[in-house]
Amino acid sequence: MAVNTSTLGIFVLVYLLAVFYCGWLAYKRTKDVEDYMLAGRKVNPYILALSYGAAFISTAAIIGFGGVTGTLGLGTLWLVFMNIFVGIFIAFVVFGARTRRIGLNLGAVTFPELIGRRFQSRFIQGYSGALIALFMPLYAGIVLIGGARFMETALSIDYNIAVLILIVIVAAYVITGGLLAVMYTDALQGTLMFVGMSILLVLTYTKLGGVVEAHQALTNLAPLVPESLAAGGHQGWTAMPVFGSPIWWTMVSTIILGVGIGVLAQPQLAVRFMTVDSKKSLNRAVFAGGPFILMMAGVAYIVGGLSNVHFFNTVGMISIDVAKGNLDLIMPEYINSAMPELFVIFFMITLLAAAMSTLSSQFHTMGTAIGHDFYREFLMKGNAGNTVTVTKFGIIVTIIFSVILAYILPISIIARATAIFFGLCAAAFLPMYIGALFWKRMTKEGAIASLVVGTFSSLFWLAFVHIKEAAPLGICKALFGTDTLLTGTWTVVDPILIAFPLATIAAVSVSLMTKQPSKEHLNTCYGKKF
Incomplete structure (x- = not known):
């Protein structure tokens, strides 16, 4: 169903005016480097919670993981638990307070700088910045894909045009307003996302006859699981896959653990x-962040699974067949065929908000990684002065790479690419980050060993063992x-289960063999x- 473009135009115009107003406010309040990099260190807890949640839950979750649930089943709801318990409670209460305090004590304005200064290593800061600049465009590219696929379906416009529309809008306020603009607009977009997903859940259950009726109907569809998925361990959309099967390993190691643990080491969130x-x-922000994640991720996954009931009732097919094998089209197809036109328009704004909030955070992080961490601190040894201009140039470069990836990446890539990036961050950054916050005995050499x-x-496991990428x-x-x-089970074990333990062992063993930091530095x- 193509929506009424004039009605959509009015909604989009109002939304964009609100976004640009938030960006303008941030621009007026951005006076120095600390404002541009860290929003002045005075952000309201509510804005922090919505900004964190909106940057965390993007079109990758709504479109990508909604599509995965439509294919593999509601076992992905365990990821929602991980998102809330690890991504919100552990992140804010356990990691957040120490990150804030150490960052302030060391005068750090980026995640790589926090780690680099804790271990007194420009190499760590520069290497981390380069890693972010090289691999985060993959994550940004799939967020672009998620938003553009919905625009393509709803507006019947060319996918390539949809990508350009999204990127131009986001670039306009990220480049000018810095992190303050990102967080102000995130708060607005997060509010829209919460409302949109709440309405989607209510409309879905209403359309399918109620909560119990909808889930019973989904359970009854188990005999329709395609033979190829059944052979891989799929037992129906309301049951976990067979323990130890290829689909079980994908769901547990890649989706639930890869993304659920990897969130702790996301530079744009930390x-x-x-x-x-x-x-x-930080503690106050938990009370807003938890419900936000529950509604955003939980609704996306539930609706993705229940889309099978809608399609079976209307066209006699399951979701993956309607989407012609492309997981990333399941949610757009469902919303455009099942929802009222006015809601489709509003949900497009919701998805625009989801895409823009995450993209703005990613581009700001990649820009600071290039301009501040890699160029100023690593290449120029801290002697480059104000690097906001270089940071803005870095944002432009990473935007170009992200757009290129959005054009060339294959179908059904959103969830898989998200898991790849989250897993890489967990392996490279998390042991070092934990050591920086909680273990005074961890040394610079241990941190470097862990990082490398x-x-x-x-990357080795991705290229040579994990079958989905290799x-x-x-x-x-x-x-x-x-x-x-x-061969065998090893080919479906996610890299995080191999790389993270190896990095942790490297961090601990090398630290114990090398001289600990001075008491003065600690x-x-x-x-x-301390």
């Missing part, structure tokens, strides 16, 4: 802990004449009461 003025503000081992073991890349095939170096990091 930096937000340094934008508030107190631990109390985590990065390359994760086979399409073809590197292993070209070098060794086989799709993967290992006092500077943590305060004299």
Whole structure:
């Protein structure tokens, strides 16, 4: 169903005016580098919670993981639990307070700088910045895909045009207003997202006859599971896959653990802990962030699964068949065929908000990684002065790369690419980040070992063992004449289960063999009461 473009135009215009007003307010209040990088360290807890949640839950979750649930079933709801318990409670209460305090003590304005200064290493800061600049465009590219696919379906416009529309809008306020603009607009967009997903849940259950009736109907569709999925362990959309089956490993290791744990080491999220003025503000943010994630991710996954009932009732097909094998089209097809036209228009605004909030955070993080962490601190040894101009140039460069990836990445890529990036961050950054916050004995050498081992073991597993990436890349095939170096269950075990333990072992063992940081430096990091 193509929506009425004049009605949509009015909605979009009002939305964009509100977004640009928020961006303008932030621009007027951005006076120096700390404002541009960290929003002045005085962000309201409500804005922090919505900004964090809106940056975390994007079109990747709504479109990508909604499509995965429509195909593999409601087992993905365990990821919602991880998103709330790990991504909100553990992140804010356990990680957030120390991140804020150490970042303030060390004068850090980015995530790589926080780690680099804790371990007194420009290499760590520069390497981390380069890693973000090289691999975060993959994540940004799939967020672009999610928003553009819905616009393509709803407006019947060319996918490539939809990508350009999205990117031009986001670039306009991120480049000018910095993190303050990102967080102000995130708060507006997060509110829209919450309302849109709430309405979607109510309309879906109403359309399918109620909560109990809808889920019973989904359970009854188990005999329709395609043979290829049943052979992989699929037992129906309301049951977990067979324990130890390929689909079970994909759901548990890649989706639930890969994304659920990887959130703790997302640079664009961790930096937000340094934008508030107190631990109390972080604790208050939990009460807004938890319900937000529950509604955003939970609704997307539930509706994705229940889309099978709608399509079976209306066209006698399950969701993956309606989408012609493209998981990323399941949610757009469902919303455009099942929802009233006025809601389709509003939901497009919701998805625009989801895409723009995450993209703005990603572009700001990538820009600061290039301009501040890699250029100023690593290449110029801290002697480059004000690097806001270089940061803005970095944002432009990463935008271009993200758009290119959005054009060339294959179908059904959104959820998989999200898991790849989250898993890579967990392997490369998380052991080092945990050590920086909680273990005074961790040394610079241990941190470097962890960073390097985590990065390359994760990339090696992706290229040579994990079948989902190794086979399409073809590197292993070209070098060794086989799709993967290992066979059997190993080929469906996500890299995070291999790379994260290896990086942790490297961090601990090398730290214990090297000289610990001076007491004076530790006092500077943590305060004299440490």
